[in-house]
Amino acid sequence: MPLTRREAVAALCGGIAGHAAGQAWAQGSRSGRTIRIVVPYLAGGTTDLLGRMIAEQLTSTFSATVIVENKPGAGTTLAAELVARAEPDGNTLLMATSTTLAINKSLYRKLPYDPVKDFAPIALVAAVPFALVINPNIPVKTLAEFIAYAKAKPGLSYGSAGNGSPQHLGAEMLRTAAGIDIRHIPYRGSVPAMLDVAAGHVAFMVVDLQAALQQIRGGQLRVLGVTTAKRVAAAPDVPTLAEAGLKGFELVAWQGVMAPAGTPRATVDQLAEQIAKLFADPATQGKLTAMALEPLTWSTPDSYAAYIRREVDRWADIVKRSGVMPE
The missing domain is CATH 3.40.190.10 (Periplasmic binding protein-like II)
Incomplete structure (x- = not known):
């Protein structure tokens, strides 16, 4: 059904407002803006490491204060709910994992957030x-x-x-x-x-x-x-579990960055651009490869959103085969 004139004007104004908010975000970041990157695990792990690398990149790019906040607990749901309920202004981000966005959908009968509806995907960064x-x-x-x-x-x-x-x-x-x-x-x-x-x-x-x-x-x-299909470059002498006798065994997770749903697309795109720049840098890629992580540089906000939907189904099958029962 075609839009009425009033609906069309409202939609246009909303789009202009979202673009303006995104532009204001980028400009305002140069004047002391504070950005929080919420990590759903304790300091020292893979997710925390990646979050701190991204914090350093955003600090230098936007001249902002970027802090990493570790908020572990409840299978990453505490951190996820915090970000899902945050103001959608680009100042609160989530280091999201397979657990948060794909696995929990099959593990909890009732989640305090919706992995698809409550977040704006920004970028995939690494396979684990x-x-x-x-x-x-x-x-x-x-x-x-x-x-x-x-x-x-x-x-x-x-x-x-x-x-x-x-x-x-x-x-x-x-x-x-x-x-x-x-x-x-x-x-x-x-x-x-x-x-x-x-x-x-x-x-x-x-x-x-x-x-x-x-x-x-x-x-x-x-x-x-x-647990990978092929040996890992950082540990070439270690066999895969499939090689060692468990035929077909494979388990790889991923890490990415999300903002609350409703974050202006211009803001999402600016963040995605800077994160992609970081992980496309050969020095960063070499560092991650040496640490047994695989940099992921192919994603866009839209392709990341589609990837999450596919991963929900893939991990649902893994959960079912593992025998873990939903809570």
Whole structure:
């Protein structure tokens, strides 16, 4: 049905207002604007690292004060709800993960936010491979030996970054694929869980490889395989879990940046441009590759939105196969 004259004028005025707000955002940022990047995990993990890289880029670009606020808890829903309810002015951003935007849709019967309707996608930034790591005092060297060890010790404990996290789902995928009986201990982030694996408080975990590289190289953790389809450049000697015996096993997550729904498109585009510039820089790409992260430079706000919708379906299948029940 065609718009009435009044509706057309209202739509035009709304578009002009949104564009003007976006232009004002860019200009105002040069005069002491404060931007918050909310990270749904504790400091020190992959998401926090990427958030701080983006904060540095936005600080230099817009001459703004950019702060990273770590707000872990409730499977990333605390941070997500905070940003979803924030003023849509481009000053509050979310470091969003597969958990926040895709996995939680299948894990919670009632979410305090809608992953599609409550956010304005800005940019995908990196893909995250995972690795199976164990306490080095466990007397095994290979995946096959570990599976035999776990079968001999039913109820072996494992850590994760929280209920429903990719780390949790990865371990549950391992449970079903290997036929082992294991016990989940959720933490508030990858780093504290990983440190408890190194200390022997829990036996193993599926962890984002970037967060564990230093401990693996230092001998505090033993790595048995990575979850990617191909070996990771930062750890070329580590086999994939599929190579090591779990045929078809693959688990890769992703990280991106979101703003509250209703953020003016001009503002979204300005932020997307600067984030894309950062991750297209060869120096940044080399740094991420060395840390076992894959830079993602192909996304636009629109393609990111479409990607999220596809990922909701993909992770729903992973959740179903893992046996994790919705809360």
